[in-house]
Amino acid sequence: MASDAAGALEIVQIPVLNDNYVYLAREPGSAATAVVDPAVAAPVLEALDARGWHLTHILNTHHHPDHVGGNLELKEKTGCIIVGPRADEARIPGLDVAVGDGDRYALGGAEAQVFDVPGHTRGHIAYWFPKADALFCGDTMFAMGCGRLFEGSPAQMWSSLSKLAALPDATRIFCAHEYTMANGRFALSVEPQNAALQARMKEVERLRAADRPTVPSTLGQEKATNPFLRPDSPDLQSTIGLAGAGLVEVFARTRELKDSFRG
Template identity: 50%
Template sequence: MPSFEIRQFGCRSDNFGVLVHECESGTTISIDAPMEEPILATLEAEGWTLTHILTTHHHGDHVTANEALKARFRAEIIGPEKERMKIPGLDRTVSGGDTIDVGGVAVEVIDTPGHTLGEVSYHLPEAKALFAGDALFSLGCGRLFEGDAAMMWESLKRLRALPDATMLYCGHEYTATNAKCALSVDPDNIALQERAREVDELRLNGKPTLPVLLEREKKTNPFLRADDPDLMDAMGMPDADPADVFAAIRKKRDQY
């Protein structure tokens, strides 16, 4: 059974960088490439050599370091087929439903359009880890720059279907603001209240709010619960289509 070490670190103003290292093979995967320097610093600190980059979507703050890292390490860059013309240095494309071998690591590709039209998320079942880019955040989800609410709702249902014991890694540290919005739409949710207090304490001490168990997100993230009768009632939309409930929550979040 593969053995994994995962390192998360800050990049840019509020991005996360993540490196996934499989100990036996030495395979080291960067999830996106938001900034070269912190990725290099983490690789050096751990004594790892970068072998692959898994790109979630084409936005600049996720692909800026692609070509520099590829030139330095000859790393293979893998990304969504639907965004192949927008991702620098791309070597291999993937689509939702694919299961691929990345240096001996099994990676499941999940279609998660909405933030962009071609975004994908990566599930590493052996590592019990989900890398959701800007599709899903803790207590939130990505802004709808290219897709619509119905599209994003379907994407998040695919992520919600993953095992509870999965650890969620996201592209940005947005949890504190997400918590404020979540409490405004779901104020009586005890699990959400507890998570919001934890988030406040973590941020007060300069600590990240991620990763987080997907099980907790299923109980606290309103964007994963748009079909939950309790949340639908709290939104005053008990008989609405869940996609419309999702859209109403997203509209509220856009005001924060």
């Protein structure tokens, strides 16, 4: 996306490791350029060099090595500022600026709103750039999925996802992994009658057969097809044997089923 509109971002997707996505986000007016969750440094430096861009910021969502592994090398080579979660600042290498829920952070003329979204880790955050319709949500929300609950409870994760689900449907979901095919297979197992999900999986299969990314999706797509945003679905509730149950209970059982799913 390239635009001169105030608050716009040029976003470049960089596939790294086995299934990670790292993102460059550049605000054209100021040339301020961030990398989101750099797992490794070399592909980021190559992408910057290819475009003649200079890295000014790192935006970290959480502490896992496949999200912060490139922090220190990139900081050493570019002098960039590292921004990350206040709730987990001790585990973010090279952190300069700690942010948390309700904070705003400017990348040149583009401003991010920060959300605390614990569940996958205790200190996970997400960055929403409203004028660019862009959400960088790390491992909290995936295309048709959500992160495993390594350091949080189902109630925490459901609260975090609900916070993100309240954003506009046009919001693009720049999640950190290409898990969509496996996530979609699971989604069909728990909500088999969902026509929007059936249609989306056909498109996912087409994209992956062509070795193309399925990310970003949109929040509107996720609300229609992601089982972790749909614990109120009668089809899902019936399939997992929890018709009429509370949303947190349905979410928790859905997450348990995904953890053991081998389809």
